Amino acid sequence: AQKVTQAQTEISVVEKEDVTLDCVYETRDTTYYLFWYKQPPSGELVFLIRRNSFDEQNEISGRYSWNFQKSTSSFNFTITASQVVDSAVYFCALSEANTGTASKLTFGTGTRLQVTL
Amino acid sequence: EAGVAQSPRYKIIEKRQSVAFWCNPISGHATLYWYQQILGQGPKLLIQFQNNGVVDDSQLPKDRFSAERLKGVDSTLKIQPAKLEDSAVYLCASSLAGNSDSNYGYTFGSGTRLTVV
Numbered sequence: 001a002q003k004v005t006q007a008q009t010e011i012s013v014v015e016k017e018d019v020t021l022d023c024v025y026e027t028r029d030t031t032y033y034l035f036w037y038k039q040p041p042s043g044e045l046v047f048l049i050r051r052n053s054f055d056e057q058n059e060i061s062g063r064y065s066w067n068f069q070k071s072t073s074s075f076n077f078t079i080t081a082s083q084v085v086d087s088a089v090y091f092c093a094l095s096e097a098n099t100g101t102a103s104k105l106t107f108g109t110g111t112r113l114q115v116t117l
Numbered sequence: 118e119a120g121v122a123q124s125p126r127y128k129i130i131e132k133r134q135s136v137a138f139w140c141n142p143i144s145g146h147a148t149l150y151w152y153q154q155i156l157g158q159g160p161k162l163l164i165q166f167q168n169n170g171v172v173d174d175s176q177l178p179k180d181r182f183s184a185e186r187l188k189g190v191d192s193t194l195k196i197q198p199a200k201l202e203d204s205a206v207y208l209c210a211s212s213l214a215g216n217s218d219s220n221y222g223y224t225f226g227s228g229t230r231l232t233v234v
Binding site: 004042043044045047091093104105106107108109110 | 158
């Protein structure tokens with residue numbers, strides 16, 4: 001069975017601080033995908049990144065960066081120089097990497113990030 | 118490209134009443150999902166369709182929940198009778214079927230917020 005753990009329930013930072021959101025996962029699959037989604041107060045889930053299990057190269061996109069460590073089953077997300085608009089709930093998710101039918105996502109419980117001025 | 122459309126946006130019903138939600142996926146997306154997101158939790162898959170066939174409904178409470186996807190396009194999710202614990206946001210998502218790239222096309226709708234009183 002797949003499981004995603006986001007131990008941080010809520011984080012509060014002051015604008016311009018860096019913040020890291022932790023994600024630890026469990027799966028028996030040898031190949032899988034990891035995701036991060038952002039859910040702003042409006043409620044929709046916004047896709048941020050997908051990472052293949054066989055690609056451990058870290059990725060940076062603007063102020064966002066992701067650190068994938070297969071050895072510790074972690075896929076952490078860092079926001080550099082946080083802004084008020086980053087305030088949202090962030091979800092880490094896991095799916096199988098089937099070559100057939102598209103796979104469901106298993107989500108963590110989310111981390112609420114509050115960025116204040 | 119139009120996104121995943123869901124209606125209604127909000128619904129308030131009394132317990133033991135019935136309710137139905139509607140989802141129109143992105144054109145061409147063969148896979149359709151219904152997720153339930155209870156307040157403070159991550160989304161949980163209720164049912165997954167591939168065209169008009171069910172792929173996974175293992176977490177659907179079949180004594181009260183039902184879903185269909187006629188003609189492999191639109192889908193409806195019904196709850197009858199509703200319980201207080203069904204209060205949640207019901208998210209519909211769609212994706213392309215087939216290979217691993219399908220998860221890039223995993224798009225969520227804005228959801229229907231159900232309150233059972």
